[in-house]
Amino acid sequence: AQKITQTQPGMFVQEKEAVTLDCTYDTSDQSYGLFWYKQPSSGEMIFLIYQGSYDEQNATEGRYSLNFQKARKSANLVISASQLGDSAMYFCAMRETSGSRLTFGEGTQLTVNP
Amino acid sequence: EAGVAQSPRYKIIEKRQSVAFWCNPISGHATLYWYQQILGQGPKLLIQFQNNGVVDDSQLPKDRFSAERLKGVDSTLKIQPAKLEDSAVYLCASSLGQGVGYEQYFGPGTRLTVT
Numbered sequence: 600a601q602k603i604t605q606t607q608p609g610m611f612v613q614e615k616e617a618v619t620l621d622c623t624y625d626t627s628d629q630s631y632g633l634f635w636y637k638q639p640s641s642g643e644m645i646f647l648i649y650q651g652s653y654d655e656q657n658a659t660e661g662r663y664s665l666n667f668q669k670a671r672k673s674a675n676l677v678i679s680a681s682q683l684g685d686s687a688m689y690f691c692a693m694r695e696t697s698g699s700r701l702t703f704g705e706g707t708q709l710t711v712n713p
Numbered sequence: 714e715a716g717v718a719q720s721p722r723y724k725i726i727e728k729r730q731s732v733a734f735w736c737n738p739i740s741g742h743a744t745l746y747w748y749q750q751i752l753g754q755g756p757k758l759l760i761q762f763q764n765n766g767v768v769d770d771s772q773l774p775k776d777r778f779s780a781e782r783l784k785g786v787d788s789t790l791k792i793q794p795a796k797l798e799d800s801a802v803y804l805c806a807s808s809l810g811q812g813v814g815y816e817q818y819f820g821p822g823t824r825l826t827v828t
Contacts, residue, residue: 603755632813642802644756644819651814690755699811700769701746703755 602626603691603704610709612681619666620676620707622691628652630696633674635665638688638706647689650674681711715739717820719805725826731793734823738786738807744768745782746817747790748804756804762788763811795827 604623612618624633635647650658650665658665666675678685691704718737726732738745743764748756759778761769764785773780777796782788792799802824806817 630813634816636819642822642824644804644806644817646816646818649814649816692755694813696813699813700758700761701817703757705753705755 602702603693605691605704605707607707608705610707612678612709612711614683614711614713615680617677617679618681618709620678620689620691620709622674622676622704624672624674624691624693626672626693626695628695632694633665633667634692634694634701635663635674635676636690636692636703637685638690640687644690648676678709683711683713685709686711717805717807717818719803719820719823721823722821723824723826725828726795728797728827729794731791732795732825733789733791734803734805734825736788736790736805736820738788738805739818742807742809742818743785744808744811744815745788746806746808747780747788748806750802750804750822752801759790759803761811768811792825795825797827800825800827 631652633650637645648660648663650667662679664677688706690706692701694701745762747759750756759773760780762782765782780790802822804822805820808815808817
């Protein structure tokens, strides 16, 4: 069964605007972690932000924030004040305690327009 | 600190040939991962090491893929013989530990083309 679902194959945003990238997940574990990674055209995976299932506050890292809605099993990434350099592929991933494998979604290609 | 190093960056081989990839993790990172990323998809874990022991190789096609991590530091991933469907980017990652919240640091990847 698909563990991580990213329903937006591509997203477009104007420079300086905010954008939300969707991620839903499926797990029966009570303890798990959610990650977002950025993959530019160069290919390297860059860690952006982490949210633990027991964290009461939404995670934030600079212009990145994670909108965590546990009951809905969603972990959307919000990028504020988009920059041209934000154009990249974005992956949502989950790690369950029952197995330590990091499972990735299919990704969302974000394009920031000037 | 130095990041995860991988070589080669690119490799083109013919089907049925063999190929090997090398990875040097971040110093002090006990956990090492090899992922396969087919074009247009998210990375898929092939094998995970904790020091020099295998933690998870359930998605490794063991009839043709093998990996080792001697002395708990560097690792090599080998494909023998290669098939057309092995064309992908092979990513190596490392982390301090295996727990839920440990961030994985990725290398630049090796892009393999099998013709």
